[in-house]
Amino acid sequence: MYTAVLDIHSLIRWLVILFGLLAIVRAFRGWFGRKEWRPQDDRVGLWFTVSLDTQTLFGMLLYLFFSPITTSTFQNFGTAMADSERRFWAVEHITMMVLALVFAHIGRALSKKGNVPARRHRQAAFFYLIAILVIFFGVPWPFSRQARPLLPFL
Ligand code: HEM
Structure with a gap:
């Protein structure tokens, strides 16, 4: 069960990253291109948050x-914290x-509100970008200190 989960x-990490990047690209294009807020903008934000x-x-x-x-860490949390x-x-x-x-979720909630498209795109762009940056730093990449494979079967 452990291995399957x-x-x-x-x-799923790749879906999160794909939808996150799509949502960010759409938000920045909408913001700088002064585009209307379209249902697709809402949909990519939904895919990003649902995958996350x-x-x-x-x-x-x-x-x-x-x-x-x-x-096993929970059994002796204090001592385990010395182990990176x-x-x-x-x-x-x-x-x-x-x-x-x-x-x-803040990005999605804010971008759903209001009727100024530029503001909605800007809020989505800002919060989704922060979210994806934090995810990039939190993922155990093969080059990270806690290295894990890019795909489970590698
Ligand atoms: C609150 C949310 C999350 C929790 C509690 C969590 C927890 C964990 C735990 C406990 C492990 C396994 C450690 C082990 O036994 O080997 C793990 C591995 C991992 N997590 Fe998360 N995680 C979360 C969110 C995420 C997100 C958002 C991503 C990326 C989008 C992610 C990517 C990974 C990857 C790539 C691994 C290693 C998988 C492997 O070894 O093949 N995690 N996570």
């Missing part, structure tokens, strides 16, 4: 139940991803 979590919500769900399953790293790998999974990864989730 971890593999799904690893794969789903990723959070799988992440929480790993964090609370399946990951041997986090579940355990600290990354038990504190840093989750903190960054929850922050990204909050920024993405």
